[in-house]
Structures are given as structure tokens and as C-alpha cells.
Amino acid sequence: MKWLLRVFAAVVVIGLLVAAGMYWLGARDGAMVASTLPDGKASAEVVARGKYLTQIGNCVGCHTAVNKPAFSGGSGLKTEFGTFYAPNITPDQQHGIGNWTADDFWQALHNGKAPDGSLLYPAFPYQSYSHLSRADTDAIYSYLKTVPASDRQAPAHELQQPFNMRFLLAFWRALYFRPADAVARTEPSQDALVRGRQLVEGVAHCAECHTPRDSMGGMEQSRFLQGGKMTDGIWFAPALTGDTEGGLGAWSAEDIAQLLLTGSSAHGAVVGPMSEALRGVQYLNQQDVSDIAVYLKSLPAAGLKAERSGDVNDTLYAMGKKIYGQYCAACHQADGKGVQQAWPALDGNSLVRGRDVTGLLRVIMDGGFTPTTAQTPQPYGMPPFRHFLNDQEIAAAATYIRNTWGNDSGGINQREVNRVRNID
Structure with a gap:
């Protein structure tokens, strides 16, 4: 009987050690990169860059409720786990980010953490924003500090049990999140393929919709950009890979650029949630939209096959x-x-x-x-x-x-x- 108790105790200890290790792994910080803002002040050029990046990322789409001040908090994102509300990110001291430093902002975008160290829900796409350079996060922060402050308090998340227990995010993060390599890119790459990838994986956060997710809401990285069901249960974000069945195999780079700038191309038109995304994507400059098209056309086919819905009557x-x-x-x-x-x-x-x-x-x-x-x-x-x-x-x-x-x-x-x- 004693040996059974010893075995049970050993199993419990091992389980606790594994849990503790996972919690540490999920709650740890990525490397901090020094701010690119001299004396904490931003030039007009940096603010303009931040506005451009904020438009491309369509931050206003999630962080603005209908008929409410811009960036003062969203209308709610319904998911199978509950409804998430994007917070107020205006410079308001009490309800916005008026008291945040540039380092706090970096922490949120790069590490998915609030200034007090609490873990952010991945409905905020920090898995993608983690790929942004410190220069870019500083630029976005600088622009948001210039928008009109609003004292609106965004609603609290309405989540089902146990998803409202924020500490559990550490275990989720241990499985699905690693902060990207903290490299401060102060000078843009001269390679179109690299620039396109940085935009797609970073500020445009295309993978958040176009990559399938598992039952725990984690992106299936082995199926990166192979298409995914949207949280509303209505729309399916198509694959962006080189597949001719459901992907971009038949598209030219010019077709891709045209869709992103106008909402339509020779292969179809934007509908559903992508219409909201296009509110920002349409502002891509010619160089960036060309680089995105170059990168997407470089993606190989993933072997996707059309799935017939049934026999034709x-x-x-x-x-x-x-x-x-x-x-x-x-x-x-x-x-x-x-x-x-x-x-x-x-x-x-x-x-x-x-x-x-x-x-x-x-x-x-x-x-x-x-x-x-x-x-x-x-x-x-x-x-x-x-x-x-x-x-x-x-x-x-x-x-x-x-x-x-x-x-x-x-x-x-x-x-x-x-x-x-x-x-x-």
C-alpha cells in the first residue's frame, strides 16, 4: 500500500513540476529592445509612419464601436469562448493608454502583456504584432498619442468558464506563443520578399484569419496561411498559398495588388470580414502592396484539394x-x-x-x-x-x-x- 502512495505522490510532484514549467514558459517575457525615440519624443515623420501602420493594421476596426469616438473601444468580437472587447487606446489617462510608456506599448505588442504584467488574450493579435520592429511599435505608439483622447470605458470581456480565468493564458501561451526575435530594424530591408513577409506576418496580421485554428484557438503553424474558418461561423478566409484550388496559384501579383487596393480583381471581390480589413489595407503604398504580392506569390502550393460538397442533382x-x-x-x-x-x-x-x-x-x-x-x-x-x-x-x-x-x-x-x- 505504501508503494502505491509513493507512486501517487511522485506522479503528483511530476505533474506540479510540469505545470510550473509550463506556467513559467507561458508567462515569461521576451527580450526588451531599447526605444528608438530620442528623449521619448517623436518627429513628425515618425508620427506619420505610425499613422500609416495603424491604418494598414486597421486598428480602428477593432478598437472603435459604432457611433463612438475612434479608438475608444470596440463593439465586441464574438467567438466560441465568449465575446472580447478591444480596449480604449486613446491617450486618456484613466481609460486609455495615456499613462503607458513606449516600453509598455512594446510589451503589449511584442510580448502580449499589459503594463501591470497581466497576460493579454490572443484575440488581440500579438502573435503577429510580435514580429514588428521596435521602430514600428514606437511609431504606432507615437501616432496614438496624437489622437483625440476619449474617457469612454470599453466593456469588459464576456467569457465562459473557465476562459475568464486569465492565469490559464500562461498554459495556452506555453503551447502556442513564442515572442519573435527582438531585432530592432531601424532601416527597411532592400529585399522585396523580406519586406512583403514582414508586412504579412506583422502589421497586416494576415495569418490571424487565413491560418486554421484548433479547438483551443491556437493557430496551426504547420498549415500557415492555408485558409481558416472565421469566428463568426459564416465566413471562410481562403488560402493564400500557391494552390490553384482555393489558393492564389492562378493569381498574378498584379491581381493580388488590385484586390488589396480596390476590393476586386479578375478572380473575385472582397466580402465579409475582409471588407473591414480593407478599410486599412487600401492605404498600402505602391511599394508595400507590391512587396506583399511578391511574398504571397512566393508561397508554394500546400497540396490543397477541392472538396466537393456533394453530388450534383x-x-x-x-x-x-x-x-x-x-x-x-x-x-x-x-x-x-x-x-x-x-x-x-x-x-x-x-x-x-x-x-x-x-x-x-x-x-x-x-x-x-x-x-x-x-x-x-x-x-x-x-x-x-x-x-x-x-x-x-x-x-x-x-x-x-x-x-x-x-x-x-x-x-x-x-x-x-x-x-x-x-x-x-
């Missing part, structure tokens, strides 16, 4: 062909090629051919506009068909466009349409 396909000719062809054209800068192509469109049909069906039902950008101030829109076509007719139209021209993605049934129709 011939009767439904014939009905869809008729519906398409009656309601869709005038804009998207009989050959599915669309009209550039107006109505997106459906032939080869990643949303049409995607592994998840929820977003496609939502667009058919609710219509919408591509995002307004500086280059497309008055984008064309699509009318909603939710109240005009029944489930069978929507299934038919979707089946037709998913299996015509160069598309071969399988059929959609009425049950799937009904499921999407009832999503809040």
Missing part, C-alpha cells in the same frame, strides 16, 4: 441555370467572367469554389457591396435574394455556379440553405 442544376440566366447573367455575364471593377467573376472565384459554402449562400441571400476604397469610392452592389428566392431556388443557383465554366465543386441542397438562412 441534375434537376436542381437545370433550375439553377434558368435562375442564373434570369437574375445573375446581366451582371456576372453568361460566361461567369463578370465585369472588371463592377461585378466579380464567378468562374474560379474562391468564395464560389470554397470548401465551406456558408459565405456564398449568405451573399446570395443578403447581397451587399464591395468595400468603399479611395480607388473605388462608389462600388457596385448586389441585391438580396433572401425574400425573393426560396431555399430550393437558392440551392439551385448555388449548385449551378459551383459546377459551371471551370468550377467543379459539387451540389448544395435545401437543408444547407435553410441552415444558413437561420444563422443570426
